[in-house]
Amino acid sequence: RHPGWPAKLGPLRVPAGILAVRPVRLRDAGDWSRVRLRDREHLEMWEPTGVGPWPERNAYWSWPSQWLALRGLARRGQCLPFTITVDGRFAGQITVGNVIRASLRSAWIGYWVSSDIVRGGVATGAVALVTDHVFDFGGLHRLEATVRPENTPSLRVLAKAGYRQEGLFERYLDVAGGWRDHFCYAVTKEETGDGLVSRLVAKGLAERV
Template structure:
């Protein structure tokens, strides 16, 4: 999928070295926000395993993991993932993401999350996407709010992050809410005479 500035697509095994470089350069930045990793995680083999597991998840319709890249240059900026997919009457996924520290504050993460929601609801036919954010992570909370997520509550001691059980604010959005936002967005955009078509700016 392409957006105005980004391209999102699954990782390939050949990109493990590139993902490792991104992870290593953001190790200190991400450390307070993630679980403690195994000793082998920040190795080429560790990232190859990550990509292999994401491929298995895609094959089984359990997870969809996307590389976030700049359009044109192809520079890898981050990762976004729909995981823990449950079908049946639930049709739900968990959303997770990270972005290179040097590219924070430029709207890239919000742009990527909006693209992932389109994939979730249009391509993967999910009904609901949820995400959990630590209360102190104001930037990530703002990303979800700008993408249309609503706050559902607080889960106490929800995940073990950097060695500590942390509370998380739970957010969610359903396909009905997303469709309403899409309709409102189309109503407020300029006429087609003055803007590019959807096919020009975004492709599934």
């Protein structure tokens, strides 16, 4: 077992409903595939360039191998792959990846939310829950989020959650078929005070339930 894994986080009331975060499951296949096949336009331009066509990569039968890979990384302490739920229903994913320990103790965080419940505070709440968790229980000291400058909603999520902009990484990631510039946002444990969730609650953006 690695620190902070597995874990269930929340629940938290946000405008979209009751938000919770839990480890990815094999039986997420149906919901995962249905939402992602429907949401191609919402997701594809922000995601790593994939091998093969979208319908194939996001078919029901492509989840088991992805789930196995994520579970393997999680068991080795290199990743914390979570499913986001709202009112108990599948609502997206949030992942902490490339976990480096020793004197860096840092990782990246990435997320996506089903198009039918965006603008309801789900991503912001999930980022806050996961960030607090990896600092309190995962042994990490820093999280980094890289976002395309065009991705206004995601930039807003990070600002609301309490991340700060550190700089611009030029031609940083192979996303949507090209090497895309990304803003780097980050947060370290010292900056979070009583936690990012507590801050959202104090601002009236979420409520503990």
